[in-house]
Amino acid sequence: MVNDTQLKGDLAAAARDHLWMHFARMGAYQDHPAPVIDRAEGAYLWDTHGHKVLDGLSGLFVVQVGHGREELAEVMAEQARKLAFFPVWGYATEPAIRLAERIAGYAPGDLNRVFFTTGGGEAVESAWKLAKQFFKLTGKPLKHKVISRMTAYHGTPQGALAITGLPPMKQAFEPLTPGGFRVPNTNIYRAERMGAPTDPHEFGVWAADRIEEAILFEGPDTVAAVFLEPVQNSGGCFTPPPGYFQRVREICDRHDVLLVSDEVICGFGRHGTMFAAEKFGYQPDIITCAKGMSSGYGPIGAMIATDRLMEPFLKDKAWFPHGYTFAGHPVSAAVSLANLDIFERENLNQRVLDNEDALGATLRKLLDLDIVGDVRGDGYFWAVELVKDKTTKETFGPAERETLIKQFLPKALFRNGLYARPDDRGEPVIQVAPPLTCGQAEFDEMERILRTTLTEAQQLL
Known part of the structure; x- marks a missing residue:
């Protein structure tokens, strides 16, 4: 008879030998088993050893x-039981119809056309393909x-990866789809380094104006x-400065360029509105979204386009x-509809704003x-930037980043009871994005665990 300890060992061995985890250094799990998440309830996770952890990242902003x-x-x-699968390739299903109608009702302006995908990267890929074909059809x-x-991340498909502004994530797969070009982001904490006001x-x-310059x-x-x-997201929750998106909208209109609001993370309540474009006061031509649409209960994403883009x-x-x-x-469509019912019944958007x-x-x-060095964010989406010197804003070198971000923080945070995201795709940060049902008690718990872990990190460095 197999006991519980053997089962846990079997799982760890099977993960090591067969499960190719995403964005993971697989060699690290040859001698140190990967944590196996067993169950979850509310804002908490438990691994197979019964260790309880606050989900400070909503799974993955989901x-x-x-x-x-x-x-x-x-x-x-x-x-x-009723209909497990049928494609929307020239056919429709009631859940897909109802969800498309619901999302169009939430989206600002005449963003009435919903093209479903199974995730965010696919939504971004779809948006670029639509933009290219639209202009071909319109002369x-x-x-x-x-x-x-x-430093912006927009997904892993070849097109979405070409839009992504993170060279280390692209080098292994080059040459990529041609046509992606980069401008400065809105990290005002590092404005002086960019030569910006x-x-x-x-x-x-x-x-x-750097966007217009590039166009x-x-x-x-x-x-x-x-x-x-x-x-x-990538780089650590860079919020838009006042007037930024309004000026970008003017620039796009002036040059007949489509404005795509990538809301794979920001959509569905993360900032207290169904779509963050509404909160920040701009009208996109396309919205890409995924994650929070179903709260992770089913894989689904979407590209939402204006009536103008559908016309040709x-x-x-x-x-x-x-x-x-x-x-x-x-x-996935049916559970997304039920998920959105919970949003409305429990008034989760207002909860975030409050x-x-x-x-x-x-x-x-x-x-x-x-x-x-800095704490920044909006809604339920925040980053803590880590620095070597607060006065000069000096950041950590490659060896220190390796120790801090790759080796120490992920394990220490989890051990101390918090699932969050240490990241150094820009400067070193820890990101938190708790479920929208969380309140002050969970905020205090996150702060306490972060403080304990970062104090340990200070001593380590």
Whole structure:
């Protein structure tokens, strides 16, 4: 008879020998087993050893309504019994129709056309393909290039990766899809290093003007789209300066360039509105979204386009030769509808708006630590930037980053009871993005564990 200890050992061995984990150094698990997450409820996770951990990252910016919602599991089972799968390739299913209608109702302006995918990278890929074909169909066939920001992450497919502004993530796969070009991001904490003004309004104008500069340099007749996250994830929660998106919208209109709001993370309540473009006061031509649509209870994403972008596809025999087998999956669509019902019933968007200042204030207590240089974010999406010297903002060197971000922090945070994201794709940061159901008690717990772990890190360094 196999006992519990043997089962745990078998799982660890099977993970080591067969499971190729994503974005992971697989060699690290040859002698040290990967943590195996066994169950979750509300804002907490338990591994197979019974260790309880606060999910300070909503899985991966995903589980907006919290883990273990029985009603969502019931919806999935009911839909699977009725219709488990059928593609939306020239056919429709009721869950896909209802969800498309619901999302169009939430989206700002005339963003009424919902093209389903199974994730965020696919949504970004779809948006670039749509932009290129739209301009071909409307007599501007040279418009194919994309402008995005430095250190921004937009996904792993070849096209989305070309839009991504992280050279180390791309080098192993080059040459990529041609046409991606980079401009400065909105990291005002590092404005001086970029030669930019430090006044927030002036900085916003400066950063937006770099987009127009890039469009003019490449030639407006060759640029199809600008891809921007409302709050940039990679690099650590760069919020938009005042007036930034309004000026970008003017620039895009002036040069007939599509503005794509990449809301794979920022959509569905992360900032207190269904789509963050609404909160930050701008109208996109396309929204890409995923993660929070189903709160992770089913894989699903979408590209949402304006009626204008659909128009040429309604003429003659035009079609969009693009799609995914599992896009708009009936079970994922059904659970997404139920997830959005919870948003409305529990007023989660307003909960985020009511609590975002408290979350920010709680995390800013960490600024008394020598290792913490900046705390920034919006809604339930925050980053703590780590520095070697607070006065000069000196960052850590490669060897120190390896020790701090890759080796120490992931294990120490988890050991101390918090799942968060240490990241150094820009400067070293720890990101937190708790489920939208969390409140002050969870904020305090995150701050306490971060303080304990960062104090340990200071001593280590």
